[in-house]
Each structure stands twice: as C-alpha cells, then as structure tokens.
Amino acid sequence: MPESEHELAEVQRAHWQQTYGEHPGMYGEEPSEPAVHAAAVFRAAGAREVLELGAGHGRDALYFAQQGFVVLATDFSQVGLEQLREAAVAQGVAGRVTTVVHDVRESLPLADTSVDAVFAHMLLCMALSTKEIHALVAEVRRVLRPGGSFVYTVRHTGDAHYQAGxxxxxxxxxxxxxxxxxxxxxxVDALAKDWILNEVDAFEEGDLPRRLWRITQTVPR
Known part of the structure; x- marks a missing residue:
C-alpha cells in the first residue's frame, strides 16, 4: 500500500496512463448522462466556455464542443489527452478544444473569474484527500465568473465498493x-459553503452499478 498521499497519487497516475494506453477510448464515444445534463445547465445560464477537469480520453469534452461550447479539457494523463485530441480532429471540433496536462492537486492554470462553467465527472472522488478536495473546489470557485455553474459527480458512501478492498x-x-x-x-454540503447549492441528484452508472451523486452549485452574482 502506498505510504503517503503523494505516493498514492503517483501510483494512480501511472495506473491511469497504463489503462488508457491498453484500452483506448475505454468509455466509448457517447457522452455521459451527467455531461448531457450539464450542457443543458450551462446553456441555460448563457455559458460559452467550459472547463472540464479529469477529461480522460474526452467523450464529454467532445460532446461539449459538438454542442457549440469552447472547451478546455484537463487531465493528469497525457495518454488520455492524446486520444482526445485525435478524436477532436476526426470529429471536426479541434478548433473548439484545447487540452492541458494538469494535476488537480495544483492550482488551476487560469486567471480569476475567467471561465463560464466547470464540469468534472468522477474526478473529485479520485484518490484525493478531503483537504485536497476542498482546495480544488476553492480553485474552481476562483476561476468561475459570478453566476457560473459547477457540475460534478462523485461516488458516495452508499456505493457497493465503499469499505471494500x-x-x-x-x-x-x-x-x-x-x-x-x-x-x-x-x-457535499461543506463544499457548497458560500455557493448556491442547486441540486444533489442520485443516479447509477455502469454494471455494478456505481452509485453516485450529481451536484450542481453556482457562484452567487
């Protein structure tokens, strides 16, 4: 077992790099249901730019681009982002997609109040400590414009794999x-402090199935 948060993070980075390399496009081409929901939320709020954290090989980032958004897709896996860029070219949306290799344990490489919307599907429930999660959400708050929405999903303690392994x-x-x-x-409630918590919706995904919450919260104007 890794002996520190840093070691665990590096082990997970290597594991994801290997997984994307061995299973290109492992999640398929169809967008996740949370991404479809998020696109509607972002469009209703008048968003034009979307930052996706933990974009992987890009099925959701590509969907946002297809829906007309300008997308900045970040991930700590160079392999996943290479697959995303190749798919963006093939789908004719490369002009609306930018990729950046980034570890969310570090500050976001963006100016204050510089993006309209942020999306993260199962990124916050990766191998991040509670302290790191709070720091990440603070960074999301920093880069979002007033009125901007953050839609994220996480596996919760009602999931079948909780306390397993x-x-x-x-x-x-x-x-x-x-x-x-x-x-x-x-x-979830603590992360929404000083935000407007719009919704916390339970849903299931995959064959297990994984049990998740989809959270939407907004920066007050």
Missing part, C-alpha cells in the same frame, strides 16, 4: 487498482 484512510478505498474517495453527504 484496500483502505487508505479518509474514506479512500482501492478496488481493482483504482482508488476512490467515497463522499458522505456532509462533505
């Missing part, structure tokens, strides 16, 4: 090589 503390459990931080509801 190897425990790393702080509600982080590793199963099948993937470490997940399972969210209790009070963490």
């Amino acid at each position: 190897a425990g790393h503390g702080d509600d982080i459990w590793e199963h099948g090589g993937f470490a997940v931080h399972f969210f209790p509801r009070d963490l």
